[in-house]
Amino acid sequence: MCLHFSTTMPLSTQSQAQDEQYVLVASLDNARNLSNILKAISFKDHAIFSATTNGLKVTVEDSKCLQANAFIQAEIFQEFTIREDLVGFQVTLTVLLDCLNIFGGSTAPGVSTALRMCYRGYGYPLTLFLEEGGVVTVCKIKTQEPEEPIDFEFCSSNVTNKVILQSESLKEAFSELDMTSEVLQITMSPSQPYFRLSTFGNSGNAHYDYPKDSDMMELFRCTKTQINRYKMSLLKPTTKALALSCKVSVRIDNRGILSLQYMVRNDDGQICFVEYYCCPDEETDDE
Amino acid sequence: MNCVLEGNCVKAFGRAIHALSRIGEELWLDPMVGGPAASLLVLQLALRSVNAAHSAYACFLFSQLFFQHYSLGSASEQGNETVKCKLVIKSLLPLFRCLTSIERNVERCQISISTPSDRVTIQFFCRHGITKTHSFRFQESEALQAVFASHSCPNVLQAPASRLLSDTVMHFPVSQEEITLSVTPLRLSLRNHYERGNVHMKIINTEISLPPDEFDAFQVGVDSDITFCLKELRGLLSFAESHCLPVSVHFGAAGKPVCFSVDNLVLKATVVLATLIDSESGGPSQSPETPAPTTPRCAGAAAPPVGSYDAGNSKPQDFPAVTELIASSQGSPIINPPALGQPCAAISASTMICSLLFRALSSEQEDAADDLPVLASRSDTEEEED
Secondary structure, three states, X not given: OEEEEEEOOOHHHOOHHHHOOOOEEEEEOOOHHHHHHHHOOOOOOEEEEEEEOXXXXXXXXXXXXXXXXXXXXXXXXXEEEEOOOOEEEEEEHHHHHHHHOOOOOOOOXXXXXXXXXXXXXXXXXXXXXXXXXXXXXXXXXXXXOOOOOOOOOOOHHHEEEEEEEEHHHHHHHHHHOOOOOOEEEEEEOOOOOOEEEEEEOOOEEEEEEEOOOOOOEEEEEEOOOEEEEEEHHHHOOHHHHHHXXXXXXXXXXOOOOEEEEEEEEOOOOOEEEEEEEEOOOOOOOOO | OEEEEEXXXXXXXXXXXXXXXXXXXXXXXXXXXXXXXXXXXXXXXXXXXEOOOOOEEEEEEEEHXXXXXXXXXXXXXXXXXXXXXXXXXXXXXHHHOOHHHHHHHXXXXXXXXXXXXXXXXXXXXXXXXXXXXXXXXXXXXXXXXXXXXXXXXXXXXXXXXXXXXXXXXXXXXXXXXXXXXXXXXXXXXXXEEOOOOOOHHHOOOOEEEEOHHXXXXXXXOOOEEEEEEOHHHHHHHHXXXXXXXXXXXXXXXXXXXXXXEXXXXXXXXXXXXXXXOOOOOOOOOOOOOOOOOOOOHHHOOOOOOOOOOOOOOOOOOOOOOOOOOOOXXXXXXXXXXXXXXOOHHHOOOOXXXXXXXXXXXXXXXXXXXXXXXXXXXXXXXXXXXX
16 A cells, blocks of 8 residues: 655546546545444454445455445445446455544544545555545555355345344443353244343353333344354454444344344434344254 | 342442442342341341451441342241352442443342352343343352441541542542551541552652541540551442442551441441551561462451460550651661561561451351450440441
8 A cells, every 4th residue: 555645636626537447436525434334344354345336335254154244325425436337356444444544533523534436447456535624645555356255145035033123222232241251142032032132151141131012122023932142252343333323133044144234324314234144153053 | 039129229239339349359148137126127138348358348238128129038037048149249340330321221120049049130120121130150158247346446437428538538549558547636637658668759648637627526535547448448438429428437546447337227338447557667567378469458468367466465556656768868867667577476466457357147156256366346236337
């Protein structure tokens, strides 16, 4: 990655001719609308970027058991131009986040970093033009061959149990989770305890119960009692996405694979989604 | 035992746990039957903690009135069958870590002890129908209770239900281990205490004096200087401040324990701290048989009561006033304090912390206690403090 500094060249004056060499150009008046959501999935170094006319999907995976996807629809961007059906590349996420926050990431009102993200195609770096207060920084980040993200084959028709909760009720539970427990057990059932998070730590057990008629429970659709355990180390990173979100949907399919979908409102009130897929811990059986 | 606390009381209970965590690593949850008259069965719940060196003890006693519901369950009301459980404070503290969140969210808390499964269950019933259930294994263990006869203390002070003591100790840095409290009938002063041998030049000395009229009660029978561990006291002072309770202080001469207590209609909290006998010459000597403790230094020298204190010599020792070892620019001679580090057997009690004498709550142990030298005695029918 290399940085060039220049002054007095706002991003909008770049010539049209330069744009034609890029297969992807995405612009945001406020880079935080991208950086905040990427921070929520930054539990690993590398991220796979996948762009279509619908927008941008960023994927981060861990040990073949956990996958996080952040979706930023094309409508969120002030400009989103794509010249191919699918544009994919992989970058070091931590470097990208450092660049997006290059002006210090201050949250002074009315001051934001503008971003123009450009990609020429396979073999080229990802170019970021960042501007704040008239100062422009150009960052070129090396890209890598994108790995194929895992397809968990999770589909709605196989979902056994689903709930949608207001994030507020889960935030406290997640911040209090006993980290000495190796697993987080999720119980979903049409009968008591309905929706339960359990930990089994060194000093004892804890259960967090959310009844189906709680006013925090926006949707409750459980057909069969399921108890599954997931490695705590895999689920703990989801706390970041939970913190940004206002609602979360929890779905478990007939194989015990967990899907968490977080509805995140960005600085401008627009909705983006972050989703996590997690495989159950192998030691247990699905009841 | 099964009890239910409502909203605000949960916060008070949490504060008690915070205060106890300043003392020791373990907590005894002790449902009991107690009261001044044997005929009046008053149910209480005691939370006790002791530090590793047995030089600090705290007890929070909640009466039945504190609870929305309190029962000893299927156990006999005589109390013989009640279980005494010992829990690790580190497991309990996270449940009560954020008191503001408890205030906002928790409507009710239920605590129950189950003997067959050796578990204590703490259940929080929160807003929006959410329930949090925590269960811990406990160890069945006789609780220790500090033996302290407050009625025989010559000095009794009561700080008003304001922030008097909290504001006073605020002037000492959080790292300050011990302070010395000196009283005469005319004034009370608090100053920091440092271990002899520390580089005096780099220490900021703080001394605060308070006149008797700052106190609701100021009875000084014996002029004394007592040095005790401040860190262990801070928990009780925060508790008193948050509940706007006056703090009573009972003590005697250096070497005898000091007792800080607060009470209102529904609860009584007590912290008993050992004091240095020689409060002026610096740190306590280390008993060679005692393993190096990990608790604060002020607890470091406590040796078992056996053989370390001559029961016949219950009067405070007189020591020459020892001046600080700072070479005077005037060339005055340096006075050397008495030597420290004497072996346990030959101890002259010159610079030793007297550990508090503990007696197990069950009366069967009294014969053992008779052979030990007693720091303070308790009569058969009274609780440890009146």
